[in-house]
Amino acid sequence: MDSSSAGQEDDRERRGISERASLDKRALRRSFLDNLLYVQGKFPRLATKNDYYLALAHTVRDRLMQRWISTAAAYTTQCSRTVCYLSAEFLMGPHLGNNLINLGIYDVAAEVVGELGLDLEDLLYQEEEPGLGNGGLGRLAACFIDSLATLEVPALGYGIRYEYGIFHQTLSDGWQVEKTDKWLRFGNPWELARPEWAVEIKFGGHTEQYTDEHQRLRVRWVAARIVNGVPYDTPILGYHVNTANTLRLWKAEAPESFDFGQFNRGDYAGAVTQKIVSENLSKVLYPNDEQEAGKELRLQQQFFFVSCSLQDMLRILQIQRIPVEKFHEKFAVQLNDTHPSIGVAELMRLLVDEQLLAWDTAWDITCKSFGYTNHTLMPEALERWSLPLFQRVLPRHLEIIYEINARFLDQVRIRFFGDEARIARLSLIEEQGPRYVRMANLACVGSHAINGVADLHTELLKQDVLKDFYELCPEKFSNKTNGVTPRRWIVLANPRLTSLITETLGDGWIRDLDLLRGLESHIDDAAFVQRWQAVKRANKADLATHIERRLQISIDPDSLFDVQVKRIHEYKRQHLAALHIVALYCRIKANPNIEMVPRTFIFGGKAAPGYHMAKLMIKLITAIGDVVNFDPDVRGRLKVAFLPNFSVTNGQRIYPAADLSEQISTAGKEASGTGNMKFQMNGALTIGTMDGANIEIMEEVGKENFFQFGLLTPEVYAWQARGYRPQECYERSPALREVIDLIGSGYFARGDSSVFKPLIDVLLRYDPYFLLADFDSYVACQDEVSAVYKDKHRWARMAILNSARSGKFSSDRTIRQYCSEIWNVDKVPVRLLSQEDVEADFMQ
Template sequence: MSEVTSSKIQSTRVGMDAAAIKQSILEHLVHTQSRFPDVASESDWYNALAHAVRDRMLERMMVTAKTYKANKSRTVCYLSAEFLPGPHLANNILALGIWQEVQEAVAQLGLDFESLLEEEVEPGLGNGGLGRLAACYMDSMATLKIPAIGYGIRYEFGIFRQEIEDGWQVEKTDKWLSYGNPWEIPRPRLRFNVHFGGHTEQFKDIDGILRVKWIPEWRVIGVAHDTPVMGYGVKNTNLLRLWSSEAAESFNFQAFNTGDYYGAVNEKVTSENLTKVLYPNDEPEAGKRLRLEQQYFFVSCSLQDMVRIYLQSGDPLDQFHHKYTAQLNDTHPAIAIPELMRLLVDRNQMDWDTAWHVTRNTFAYTNHTLLPEALEKWPLDLFKKVLPRHLEIIYEINSRFLDEARMKIHGLNGHLEKLSIIEEGARPQVRMAHLAVVGSYKVNGVAELHSELLRQNVLPDFHALWPDKITNVTNGVTPRRFMLLSNQPLAHLLRERIGCGWVTDLDSLHKLEALADDPDFQQQWQKVKRRNKERLARHALAATGQKIDPDSLFDVQVKRVHEYKRQHLNLLHIITLYNRLKDNPGLDIPPRTFVFGGKAAPGYFMAKLIIKAINSVAEVINRDPDMDGRLRVVFFPNFNVKTAHCIYPGADVSEQISLAGKEASGTGNMKFALNGALTVGTLDGANIEIREEVGKENFFLFGMTEAEVSALQQQGYHPQDYCQNDPELKSALDFLASGYFSHGDATLFRPLVDNLLNGDPYKVLVDYRSYVDCQARISEAYRDRQEWTRMSILNVARMGKFSSDRSIQEYTNNIWKIASVDVF
């Protein structure tokens, strides 16, 4: 068959009109799902539609891969322990530009389009902001035509499905793969050996050069699973390649034949544990070990794959860094640095200096945290058990680096301990952040304040050594998913008034400024917000059984639950409002609905107690008849991207209230503001830049600055003084401690109250009065609906900076030095 004829057949099969899509759905129903229409379930129809859409994506992915290969395109490899893309179907339909055609095809088949979209189970490949950011960046790289491969782990069960029982978080298995995943392409022949444990031996090769051989104790097999990632409005379709683990020998016949039936499959069970669950609880030693094994597993597979692809070009391996730039998304993949050295030096006999030059010019590192406990460290004894060869390589890297540091800055000897990759102490540890900095050509923070604090507080000695190494790339979010898809009423209004250019050029939202005072446009804006609040209210009823009033002010805080994010500060304000209304029933304040959502790490007691406290306060308030129509509190269980689609557009107020100097950036703050919510926040993370962009008059600011937090810490902080000097604060804490919100149990919330009164590490009590007063300003501002709407419009109009497209363009220009590639 000629190439021309084959091409015609292919283009007919993946036609973009409604008739072709309908035919494709029916074909997949029969040939993929093995069903005929009369007996097909909604799940069958969803899978048939998903495969029909995937066909059209795969054609573009093949053309993209051929183009990149022919051009020998420099490629970004984005190494991340998390990717949280959210549901694929609707996003892919939008990217293909066939929304109307699919709706028409589905309608002709007598199906409900929205119901089919709801059938999709969200991929359990991440926990929160880190994974959502990685997914946004994959979207933007494809849209900007940047050749890229995302590498990560194909978690079988995700982190966990959060259920709320008696107010407590209960972790259930997230079985997101139970019914298959139509978006992935298994690559069973694309597999790599990954070794663990054992010991090393030295020997001389035939040229008399001293070499090291790793004699591992056991191995697993990493198997690739590919998901296409489409750019919006372009042909470029990049690749998300995730690794699952398999046993090298899945069944032991000898053990089985001797009656050891469990032993016969023991290796299979042990090996597959590696990719079972995202972030195992690392409180116990076994959890720490599994987490380290997970991280090494996925970077080893990824680097072996990168070397495999590179060697197909025939170019010498010492030019590897010209083909690839590998971005380390936080410290989780930092073990990639010694792994690449091992592959170059041990497996490919490259000399150390050349290998180090290649390695140091391959990796760039994104730091995502200012919290010392989040900068990963691994005990040396554990590291040696799991990765003995890599520990030797790290020792060598560290020794050579410290020699370099001594020569570079006169008098640095006193600082060598602070620079060392190895932290001495009762149980010496490998500092993974230090390894990432030493082994990367560039390091970036994710907001201007965060990057400055990295230079000043977290990595000051490295900044002194390499003043140009630490730079900033403020985070961004994709307007395709978090506006065009999730807020279709607003997208439709924008399309009518300013066109569609903002979808790929978010700065064009500035055109809205001219409409901010237009009464007709304000009315349309209010109607959009009302529709979104009604949708959120329906979702709340379905998810929690709580009926909430769309006429009330929706005050929302959804994010990972952690003390530094200060959900308990929000809770103290709610108790204060409750006390005020009970003491003064005639108090005139706008009705409020407080919405919470987010997961606590399974081993994080205080965060789980905060969730329980929120739900306990909600239980009392929601059944108090005095609060009917005045105050409501709901906690959304299992907050994820699918839930976020209706929460961000429905919010009036966005709670971004972390203690200044603790939040690296945040992206939820961007998603809320992009959908017209007004921010109440501290000068922390990207809040500072959002406030600069939208205007301080359109941002509700409270709390200490980072400098004031540092000064207070130095002079000594006594939280009980703040409690004694503020009657409302004391009353709120007393109510929480008294058992009023816990059916008379005065011990339940005592650990939370004691933590605040006897330490308060995140200065909740210091910022309480400023926060409560700021909330009063919000209530007053909400009364003036015309001015509130104007502020909402201006927030959206001035959010152009916070597109992930801008972030990726900065990475491309300033770090990766990579060119876009047109795919036709």
């Protein structure tokens, strides 16, 4: 060892910095090799790429530990007010790249592994992506906890550690096939199990009344079954700060995994039945709930993680010696949609039955603790549970909900005397026909704040979906337009653009996205515009290579990349884009020499396993591709690619390469959207309806930099009111009629006219999402897109302005609004603990 190295080590010792926490290149290399040898148990000649990935992951996790422990110590010492974000989904994406970015050692790590003959990009793609979300809801939760850590706000993310995530999607003859997502098959180097903090969760059984020592009537819940919830913690590091918050996911385990009595009696299967039944709770993300068993499991899942989380909060109160009466002062609990809304009844149970508080005191604490974010305008997405199911699973909670409802409706009757219809609409119990518990109503009644996630969405909540609650308590309502984290969706996903922006503006924009406005002064700088175009061209070439490897479809990087990636659903209208492709194809067939801007249509997204129409939409897209991609008349002017298994990883490839962002949902149906923001940040132009956050994107970028089409929300409502007849749209538009007839003839199904008949029948008879009404407007708008794309300089100018004006859509802005307007929580800077601090803690 040379004297300078010895001096550095002495200095680290004086400052109490462990070698395992050091960020310098030499220490990273040593740790990487140590972890390969002593954690993976491999020497290089026998190691696989996955071994190298895991060695690097453990090397990075070691660097997170000092920050994670220091953060926990700061929060515990200061008894900091804490945000608790309850979400059934956390679609985190791979951790390694994001942690390297946030630690500021991405380039250093690339050098370390590069000098050992490895490629960092190869190692990044070894990471199994945690499939813990279905789409926008889970991705939003991931962005929020990234921003909370970056803004140094004390926070805990609470959810479920699904053993099998959202299914792995493959295509067979164009049809979606669901396969098990075994994301944990090689382990998860980022998590730590905390079995010492396990909690008991009850299900079923009955309730009993008793009198306590003060002669007060109490209720105890005698459960039929008990499951243990075991927390698994993952550090969530902020960008270039010491704060590392915790994502705490719960795994279900049986109290006793093995029944020796049954085993000894020869019942070998029965000996492990309890273990199997218990672990089903955290087995899979969103079981198919078409059958009653699926509905029951889904309700059990939601209660499981919410009860685990609330009990964990009570444990934290006890550790920090905070009286339970101050629960709402310590915690700001946010319900991410209706999935965790059972938390209102569960917190009441814990406070009244377990902590023995008076009802009124408990109710005051509960209402001050909870905030509710609504994410949908679709009535069917506002969860409700049949009374028999709810009674069977959660008997005590049904009693509590009845009591909440009785007290609440007493207040409603006084406020709206004689308005029985309003009382019925506001009730927590749906009385018309079969009786149901309305979970959105429970969330509204038990929360002090209710918010939508885009300006239009919030207004529609007030005017329609939650109108009665708004008229009752308008002060509860506010808007918090969604946002996404620029750390993952620009810095990690688009390193070329990151370098260009940073060279131009400095790196402050990564923490303050409003600084991207500085790009506007460069739109007339020919050299800058040329570099911008080169970045986009290189990203498109990368995606083209990936698509060719994956799908064996050769595409032109100079074609217009027209992209729609999101969950497959009729209201998101992927089939409208499909009809447009057919319309262009019909133009070519009518005139094979027609001049046309070459386009590559890229789709991605998963259909719910039980949603046949969404699966048929995928089949239509792939079937069109099978014809268009290989018709010699087309001569490469049109290409269609459906990338299976859309995920965060695939999104990181796709968003930077897109030219055109398809945001074409029916006006008034999409709450916000977040993919639209990721595309915009990366310089894609949007073609969209005035729906969700599209409206705010257009307001930010200017109408001249946005391709708008379609009915407005009031027009959609007006058409619905007077009776929409889609057949009239079909008869009135020759282009639409040609497209529908060609699909209906079986042309894209090898002559089988029955394949797409269900989809055509729905469109012509009902068309609930006004696809045919918007068709002509959409095609005309797409013609405008083609005209603009021909002018490369104009397109680049519009793209730069889109990116420059995306600052509003950072999740940092969204979280600042939540913190100041709903949660009333402040940042808590974290000082890194030294070894001396740790040793001193032993003495306390």
